[in-house]
Amino acid sequence: MTASIPLLALDTLWIQVAGTLCNIACTHCFISCSPTNDSHEMISLAEVERRLDEARELGVREYYFTGGEPFMNRDMLSILEATLRQGPATVLTNGMLLRSETCRRLRELSDASDYSLDIRVSLDGFDAESHDAIRGRGVWDKVMTGLRNLADAGINPVITVTTAAEGVETNEGRARFLDIIRNFGFTKPRLKVLSLFRIGAEETRTRAYEEWERIANESLTDDEASTLQCSSCRMVTSKGVYVCPILIEEPEAKMGETLADTLRPFPLKYGACHTCWVDGVTCRT
Amino acid sequence: MRVAELQSSRVAEEQSRRNEPPLQLRNSATLQLAFIGGIYSNYHALVATLDDIARRGVDATYFLGDLGAFGPHPDRVPALLRERGIAGIQGNYEESLSSDASDCHCGYTDPRDNHYAQISYDYTFANTSDDHKRWMGTLPREIRFIAGDRKFLLVHGSPRKINEFLWRSTSPEPFLDKLLRDHDADVIVCTHTGLHWHRALDRNRHVINAGVIGRPANDGHTNVWYTLVRVSNDHVEVEFVPVAYDHHALADEMRRERLPDEFVETILTGWWTTCLEILPAKERAAGKW
Numbered sequence: 001m002t003a004s005i006p007l008l009a010l011d012t013l014w015i016q017v018a019g020t021l022c023n024i025a026c027t028h029c030f031i032s033c034s035p036t037n038d039s040h041e042m043i044s045l046a047e048v049e050r051r052l053d054e055a056r057e058l059g060v061r062e063y064y065f066t067g068g069e070p071f072m073n074r075d076m077l078s079i080l081e082a083t084l085r086q087g088p089a090t091v092l093t094n095g096m097l098l099r100s101e102t103c104r105r106l107r108e109l110s111d112a113s114d115y116s117l118d119i120r121v122s123l124d125g126f127d128a129e130s131h132d133a134i135r136g137r138g139v140w141d142k143v144m145t146g147l148r149n150l151a152d153a154g155i156n157p158v159i160t161v162t163t164a165a166e167g168v169e170t171n172e173g174r175a176r177f178l179d180i181i182r183n184f185g186f187t188k189p190r191l192k193v194l195s196l197f198r199i200g201a202e203e204t205r206t207r208a209y210e211e212w213e214r215i216a217n218e219s220l221t222d223d224e225a226s227t228l229q230c231s232s233c234r235m236v237t238s239k240g241v242y243v244c245p246i247l248i249e250e251p252e253a254k255m256g257e258t259l260a261d262t263l264r265p266f267p268l269k270y271g272a273c274h275t276c277w278v279d280g281v282t283c284r285t
Numbered sequence: 286m287r288v289a290e291l292q293s294s295r296v297a298e299e300q301s302r303r304n305e306p307p308l309q310l311r312n313s314a315t316l317q318l319a320f321i322g323g324i325y326s327n328y329h330a331l332v333a334t335l336d337d338i339a340r341r342g343v344d345a346t347y348f349l350g351d352l353g354a355f356g357p358h359p360d361r362v363p364a365l366l367r368e369r370g371i372a373g374i375q376g377n378y379e380e381s382l383s384s385d386a387s388d389c390h391c392g393y394t395d396p397r398d399n400h401y402a403q404i405s406y407d408y409t410f411a412n413t414s415d416d417h418k419r420w421m422g423t424l425p426r427e428i429r430f431i432a433g434d435r436k437f438l439l440v441h442g443s444p445r446k447i448n449e450f451l452w453r454s455t456s457p458e459p460f461l462d463k464l465l466r467d468h469d470a471d472v473i474v475c476t477h478t479g480l481h482w483h484r485a486l487d488r489n490r491h492v493i494n495a496g497v498i499g500r501p502a503n504d505g506h507t508n509v510w511y512t513l514v515r516v517s518n519d520h521v522e523v524e525f526v527p528v529a530y531d532h533h534a535l536a537d538e539m540r541r542e543r544l545p546d547e548f549v550e551t552i553l554t555g556w557w558t559t560c561l562e563i564l565p566a567k568e569r570a571a572g573k574w
Contacts, residue, residue, distance in 0.1 A: 057459075059462060060460065061456070062457075110566070114453075115454050115455065116454040116455055116566040117566060118565070188569060188574055226446070
């Protein structure tokens with residue numbers, strides 16, 4: 001018997017604005033995003049606005065934008081402008097498309113809103129060699145330019161590092177990353193370490209989940225449920241509304257077409273659920 | 286007009302058990318309420334705050350939990366609150382201290398925040414008497430009353446979680462509207478974040494973060510803040526009150542207790558040096574560190 005998780009409150013709405021389209025193809029990507037993956041398509045400004053209307057009715061607290069690479073969506077800045085009128089927004093980006101003009105505009109949007117705008121940039125190594133081994137040749141240099149542009153615009157990003165970067169979970173590893181971030185001129189370095197999910201490309205890079213890697217509990221208390229992000233989030237893609245940002249290639253994880261369709265409990269039967277449970281992961285910042 | 290009426294039977298029971306007076310009503314159409322957020326063992330600030338409240342002739346005063354944390358001699362604050370018979374609720378600190386928990390359950394996620402939170406908690410745990418810990422266990426988790434015709438709900442973090450952070454820049458109106466509806470309140474008063482703010486919603490509804498008197502508001506000023514709310518029928522007016530206190534005396538005591546220099550620096554400069562990775566982008570940008 002698999003435990004089901006209730007939706008305690010829809011606090012966090014994820015929107016996959018770029019679909020599975022990305023300008024790179026990381027070897028650890030849990031949904032195998034790439035320049036040619038059109039499994040989920042881009043989402044238009046008009047569609048985001050419809051979702052914002054739904055979200056307002058349900059009392060959503062915060063909005064996260066992901067892909068693929070969100071800045072491949074030409075409407076991204078307009079999407080953020082619309083969102084920041086309603087609540088705080090976070091963009092998960094690989095940092096390669098953060099041109100000076102884009103960063104300047106992001107700063108303007110942030111200053112004009114009553115709510116927080118967070119830019120989250122992924123690094124996967126301490127240097128070009130380790131980072132590019134996962135993200136592709138030449139990516140490190142482009143991200144460095146993007147980070148400098150953010151710093152010039154006075155935007156302090158959250159740097160996210162997956163555990164594919166060896167040693168990042170140790171105090172020394174964290175300190176090293178914090179130094180790297182400081183070197184860009186960010187005097188208040190912000191760092192978040194993310195777990196890897198053994199699905200998508202990561203399944204090939206390391207291994208798939210074993211059958212025993214499932215949540216064994218038959219039920220969860222509300223306190224236990226609240227530690228899992230799926231008790232308080234949903235994910236919108238071009239195909240509909242999914243339980244969380246991770247499971248969008250699982251057909252059964254699509255819970256409906258509208259947010260209101262998806263307020264019911266969800267069975268925690270996937271290997272990725274085990275990672276969230278054991279590692280205490282939340283994709284939220 | 287019945288200006289104030291205790292709503293929650295549990296709270297009423299708790300309060301009568303502790304022989305607390307009901308809200309004292311002045312002969313006035315406007316009721317003035319004072320709310321004291323996290324005190325963090327800042328006894329000097331508490332004395333100054335209570336003096337200020339007394340000068341203003343406030344009708345009722347409430348504390349909102351987290352009596353201990355960064356400061357020295359954690360027995361002094363509960364002793365004074367109990368001596369004065371001030372009503373209030375548990376914060377995550379009181380919940381942890383009264384249940385022998387091994388950490389403060391502050392709700393931080395970054396190891397840097399948790400490192401300093403543990404130093405605070407271990408010191409506070411070791412220096413809080415069993416009698417005060419037992420008393421903390423008797424405090425309610427929320428207080429409800431009606432003032433004017435507004436239904437007030439006092440909580441530490443949020444109505445749904447004692448350690449939830451309600452920051453201004455991540456608490457948008459649709460979310461607050463839902464909290465008020467779900468928890469049958471017109472006015473929610475909370476603390477926990479350390480930063481005061483107020484959002485007025487439609488139909489004279491309000492969410493107020495009362496701020497804290499335990500440490501400055503990360504703005505480069507050494508004063509701390511408590512909150513006054515004036516209520517008349519359905520009209521609610523919020524005033525954040527800055528309180529200057531002898532912060533040098535506090536800093537000296539903190540040093541003598543060998544509390545971290547980082548904690549002392551915050552008291553002397555008004556800039557947060559620890560437990561700030563949890564801040565959202567906007568609030569983080571406003572501080573020095």
